[in-house]
Amino acid sequence: MINVLEVRQLSKKYTKVLAADKVSFDVKKGEIFALIGPNGAGKTTTIRMIATLITPTEGDALVNGFSIIKDSAKVRENITYLPDEAGAYKTMTGKGYLEFMAGIFTTDAIIAKEYIAFATEICGLGDRLKDKISSYSRGMIRKLLLSRAVMTKPALAILDEPTSGLDIINALEIRKMIKTLASQGMSFLISSHNMLEIEYVSDRVGIISKGKLLIVGNTQELKEKYNAVNLEEVFERVVTDHEVL
Amino acid sequence: MKFFNLFKKEVRELLTIQTIMTMLISLLAFYSIGNLMGGVVDDLEEKATEITICDFDNTEFTQGIMDTMRAAKATVKTVELKSDDYVAELKELGLTELIVIPEGFTDMIMNQNKLGEIQYFSTLDTLSTSGTISKAGSLAGVEIIQDAVKKTLLLEKYNCADERLLETSVIVNETTIVGDKSAQASATELSGYATMQGIFVPIVIFILILYASQMIISAISTEKIDKTLETLLSAPVSRISVLSAKMLAAAVVAALNAIVYMFGFRYFMDGMVGGTVEGSSDLGAIIAELGLKLQSTDYIFLGIQMFLTILIALSASLILGALAKDVKSAQSLIMPIMFLAMIPYMLTMFVDIATLSPVVRTVIYAIPFTHTFTAIDNIIFAKDALFWGGVAYQLVVLCLCMYFAVRIFTSDKIFTISLSFGKKGKKRNAGAAE
Numbered sequence: 001m002i003n004v005l006e007v008r009q010l011s012k013k014y015t016k017v018l019a020a021d022k023v024s025f026d027v028k029k030g031e032i033f034a035l036i037g038p039n040g041a042g043k044t045t046t047i048r049m050i051a052t053l054i055t056p057t058e059g060d061a062l063v064n065g066f067s068i069i070k071d072s073a074k075v076r077e078n079i080t081y082l083p084d085e086a087g088a089y090k091t092m093t094g095k096g097y098l099e100f101m102a103g104i105f106t107t108d109a110i111i112a113k114e115y116i117a118f119a120t121e122i123c124g125l126g127d128r129l130k131d132k133i134s135s136y137s138r139g140m141i142r143k144l145l146l147s148r149a150v151m152t153k154p155a156l157a158i159l160d161e162p163t164s165g166l167d168i169i170n171a172l173e174i175r176k177m178i179k180t181l182a183s184q185g186m187s188f189l190i191s192s193h194n195m196l197e198i199e200y201v202s203d204r205v206g207i208i209s210k211g212k213l214l215i216v217g218n219t220q221e222l223k224e225k226y227n228a229v230n231l232e233e234v235f236e237r238v239v240t241d242h243e244v245l
Numbered sequence: 246m247k248f249f250n251l252f253k254k255e256v257r258e259l260l261t262i263q264t265i266m267t268m269l270i271s272l273l274a275f276y277s278i279g280n281l282m283g284g285v286v287d288d289l290e291e292k293a294t295e296i297t298i299c300d301f302d303n304t305e306f307t308q309g310i311m312d313t314m315r316a317a318k319a320t321v322k323t324v325e326l327k328s329d330d331y332v333a334e335l336k337e338l339g340l341t342e343l344i345v346i347p348e349g350f351t352d353m354i355m356n357q358n359k360l361g362e363i364q365y366f367s368t369l370d371t372l373s374t375s376g377t378i379s380k381a382g383s384l385a386g387v388e389i390i391q392d393a394v395k396k397t398l399l400l401e402k403y404n405c406a407d408e409r410l411l412e413t414s415v416i417v418n419e420t421t422i423v424g425d426k427s428a429q430a431s432a433t434e435l436s437g438y439a440t441m442q443g444i445f446v447p448i449v450i451f452i453l454i455l456y457a458s459q460m461i462i463s464a465i466s467t468e469k470i471d472k473t474l475e476t477l478l479s480a481p482v483s484r485i486s487v488l489s490a491k492m493l494a495a496a497v498v499a500a501l502n503a504i505v506y507m508f509g510f511r512y513f514m515d516g517m518v519g520g521t522v523e524g525s526s527d528l529g530a531i532i533a534e535l536g537l538k539l540q541s542t543d544y545i546f547l548g549i550q551m552f553l554t555i556l557i558a559l560s561a562s563l564i565l566g567a568l569a570k571d572v573k574s575a576q577s578l579i580m581p582i583m584f585l586a587m588i589p590y591m592l593t594m595f596v597d598i599a600t601l602s603p604v605v606r607t608v609i610y611a612i613p614f615t616h617t618f619t620a621i622d623n624i625i626f627a628k629d630a631l632f633w634g635g636v637a638y639q640l641v642v643l644c645l646c647m648y649f650a651v652r653i654f655t656s657d658k659i660f661t662i663s664l665s666f667g668k669k670g671k672k673r674n675a676g677a678a679e
Contacts, residue, residue, distance in 0.1 A: 014661065048475075048660070051475075051479040052478075052479060053475055053478055053479055053657075053660060054657040054660060054661070055656070055657055073481065073483070076479060076480060076481040076482075077481045079479065080479070080480075081475065081476065081479035082476070083472040083475045083476060084472075085472065086471065086472040086473065086475065086476060087471030087472060087473055088471075088473065089473060101476075101480070104477070104480045104481070104482050105480060105481060145476075148476075158479075
């Protein structure tokens with residue numbers, strides 16, 4: 001299967017902290033890959049490098065064959081990124097926001113309309129899209145942003161804590177939506193510290209701790225390998241083994 | 246007890262290190278400005294006791310007047326003029342004020358039963374109040390001459406003690422010099438009009454600087470805090486486009502404000518002051534003749550200066566906005582710009598910057614906003630070198646600010662730098678941990 005994302009020895013060092021240390025993994029077409037780890041593990045740093053927001057100190061990553069260092073503009077045409085706890089422009093209406101973002105991704109009015117129609121359909125906000133975002137609940141904003149992140153049907157959608165702030169019902173809807181879109185060929189790179197969510201939604205996971213990607217594998221395989229009931233136990237054992245070593 | 250707990254929490258929330266630092270910097274700024282102004286006022290007071298006289302009459306009576314001046318603790322300096330072109334002579338002697346007592350002055354009063362006439366020349370070269378203060382000495386000298394003549398006429402000639410009987414003792418022919426032009430008009434009245442212009446424009450500039458800065462700091466910091474900037478910069482759009490759009494939008498809004506304020510200013514001047522001027526003889530024509538009224542081209546030059554200042558404020562605010570960590574720190578980030586605008590704003594109202602000591606003058610001129618606050622003074626009094634030098638300096642500062650703003654915006658720093666006043670202090674790498 002074709003690799004949509006190839007991460008090779010990606011490192012990021014801040015003044016004193018090595019936030020990502022030679023991280024390598026691949027994401028295939030139509031695959032949901034999850035980076036899991038505690039707060040401060042290096043998930044967001046890795047994701048931000050892939051989203052071309054920050055420059056790696058070492059290594060590279062290819063999105064659809066384009067380097068995040070050399071072809072960052074091309075990379076941005078192939079991805080969308082949803083940051084954790086992101087907001088939206090409060091003075092805009094939901095529809096206005098979708099129109100604005102569609103205009104950023106394309107100058108073709110017909111394609112933009114298609115993007116907006118798709119986002120309107122999947123966000124499920126109905127008539128509330130005509131209201132100002134300032135009147136939205138946190139869950140509504142998250143749904144709007146998620147629909148924005150997938151409306152262009154990018155080769156790779158990068159979602160940082162996609163269901164943070166959502167109630168159980170909304171979170172379930174979002175997970176289903178991600179799975180449906182993946183089955184249609186969209187690839188996802190998801191970051192979360194909610195291991196149970198990841199276990200349900202992802203095809204493969206990468207466990208990251210203290211900037212190092214410790215292990216990558218299929219959820220079921222990992223559970224069998226570590227004789228664990230769930231992904232939380234796998235995570236605990238992987239991190240403990242790594243610390244012992 | 247519960248109230249005390251609540252009160253303590255509120256004080257802690259409000260009295261942060263940022264707040265304390267702001268207060269200390271304010272105190273330091275006001276102390277420095279106060280000291281500077283104090284020094285200038287002392288110099289002006291010293292200058293205000295100086296009276297320069299050219300006594301063509303040179304009689305016992307005029308010598309007596311000068312003795313009266315000296316008795317009033319004035320420093321009387323006498324000069325000799327070689328030609329009738331007093332304006333040229335004044336310039337050659339490097340004087341800003343001069344009282345000329347013409348030949349036959351005593352004779353006219355004592356023997357011909359005519360009013361005495363003197364000439365008072367003064368130069369108008371600044372809109373700051375220091376210009377008016379420095380003229381106090383010569384104006385007092387004119388009053389002393391009037392009083393002396395009055396007393397002589399009343400006591401020696403008419404033997405009468407009621408001063409009210411003589412309304413006018415001496416006719417004072419005032420000539421005001423502005424650059425190469427001069428006109429028969431009172432410097433006090435003219436400077437009153439000019440000062441009105443000089444007071445209103447700095448207020449507009451001060452408001453615009455703060456308005457534009459607040460606008461861009463809040464725009465950048467909100468985008469950063471809400472992470473809408475991350476969304477935008479991961480989309481297929483160049484960072485320079487995002488930056489330019491923000492700058493241009495803020496500049497357009499600020500320029501609109503500038504235009505509205507400038508129209509308001511014109512109406513204000515034409516309505517309030519213009520009416521007064523037109524009502525008082527032909528002072529309006531003299532103001533125009535001396536170039537004290539801003540012309541259309543002057544408004545364009547002033548507009549250029551204002552626009553440059555706004556752009557500098559915007560580009561500096563881009564850098565400051567990028568340092569915001571949260572809403573509270575974003576609010577504090579306006580402080581450096583506020584101080585840099587407040588110092589020249591207050592100084593230029595009271596002091597002619599050109600008269601300050603070289604070190605202080607250099608420091609004040611190093612603040613880019615100073616050149617806009619002095620712009621109207623420089624335009625009216627044709628201080629072209631200062632005006633265009635200021636524009637050139639502002640362009641350099643603008644380029645530097647833009648360079649750093651672009652550097653921050655096109656690098657990781659836009660996401661990683663933040664200004665922290667906590668125990669760790671200094672800049673830190675936000676997001677480094679995650």
